Amino acid sequence: MEEGVLELTDNERNYLAGQLLGRLATIGPDGSPQVRPVGFIVNEQTATIDIGGHNLGRSRKFANIRRDNRVSLVVDDLASIEPWAPRGIEIRGEAEAIGGVEPVRPGFSSELILIHPIRVIAWGLDTGAFDAPNARNTHPKESA
Numbered sequence: 001m002e003e004g005v006l007e008l009t010d011n012e013r014n015y016l017a018g019q020l021l022g023r024l025a026t027i028g029p030d031g032s033p034q035v036r037p038v039g040f041i042v043n044e045q046t047a048t049i050d051i052g053g054h055n056l057g058r059s060r061k062f063a064n065i066r067r068d069n070r071v072s073l074v075v076d077d078l079a080s081i082e083p084w085a086p087r088g089i090e091i092r093g094e095a096e097a098i099g100g101v102e103p104v105r106p107g108f109s110s111e112l113i114l115i116h117p118i119r120v121i122a123w124g125l126d127t128g129a130f131d132a133p134n135a136r137n138t139h140p141k142e143s144a
Contacts, residue, residue, distance in 0.1 A: 004047045005047055006042065006043075006044055006047040006048070006117065007117065007120065007136075007138040008042075008120065009122070009125070009126050009134070011122075011125040011126050012089055012120070012122050012125055012126070012134075013042065015075075015087070015089065015125050016040075016042050016049075016075060016089065017042060019075050019077070020039060021037055021038065021039060021040075021075075022037070022038055022040050022073050022074060022075035023035050023036065023037055023038070023073070023074045023075075024036055024037075024038045024051055024061055024071060024072070024073050024113070025071060025072040025073075025074075026060075026061045026064035026065055026068070026070075026071055026095075027064055027067075027068040027070060028060070028064055029064075029067065034060060034061065034064060036059075036060075036061050038051045038052075038053055038061070038073075038113075039051070039052050039053055039105060039107070039108065040052070040073065040075075041104055041105065043114075046114065047116070047117075048114040048115055048116055048117075049073060049091055049093075049114075049115040049117065050104060050112050050113070050114055050115075051073070051095075051112065051113035051114075051115065052103065052104055052105055052107075052108030052109070052111075052112055052113075053107070053108060053109065054107055054108070054109060055109055056108070056109050056111040056112070056113070057097075057099055057109060057110075057111035061113065062097045062111060062113065063097075065095045065096070065097040065113055066097050069094045069095045069096065070092075070093075070094065070095075071092070071093060071094070071095045071113075071115055072090060072091070072092045072093075073090070073091045073115060074088060074089070074090045075088055075089055076088025076089070079124060079129070084129070085124060085129040086123065086124055086129050087123060087124025087125055087129060088122070088123060088124065088125075089120065089121070089122040089123075089125065090119075090120070090121040090122075091115060091117050091119075091120055092117070092118055092119040092120075092121075093115045093116050093117040093118045093119070093139075094115075094116050094118065095113050095114060095115050095116070096113070096114045096116070097111070097112075097113050098111065098112055098113075098114065099111045116139070117138045117139070118137065118138060118139040119135070119136070119137050119138065119139075120134075120135070120136060120138055121133050121134070121135040122134045122135075
């Protein structure tokens with residue numbers, strides 16, 4: 001995959017830097033979606049979102065990506081409950097499942113999933129919690 005610039009706003013970047021867990025959706029062997037909690041980091045050097053974890057190379061998500069590289073990562077929470085203020089970001093893209101890397105965080109194994117973003121949809125970060133999300137394509141290959 002081609003390296004580039006990670007097209008995130010400052011608010012999106014800061015939000016992701018303050019979060020430790022997200023939910024990664026992959027496509028299972030029968031074509032059904034599978035969602036799992038994951039740890040991640042924003043990797044500005046490779047313009048990817050890097051997913052790690054314990055024994056990642058033996059996980060279903062790792063195998064799923066080797067078969068079909070389409071993924072979606074959602075990171076969200078509540079800025080407050082009074083008033084109700086959800087916020088978050090969804091990053092859709094193509095992923096690579098790689099091994100033999102130096103663990104990037106305690107508890108991560110020597111495998112990583114690298115997400116190359118194609119579409120970013122964020123709410124409550126650069127917009128109000130209930131305003132239209134800040135949605136855009138970050139790669140010309142994808143239109144939605």
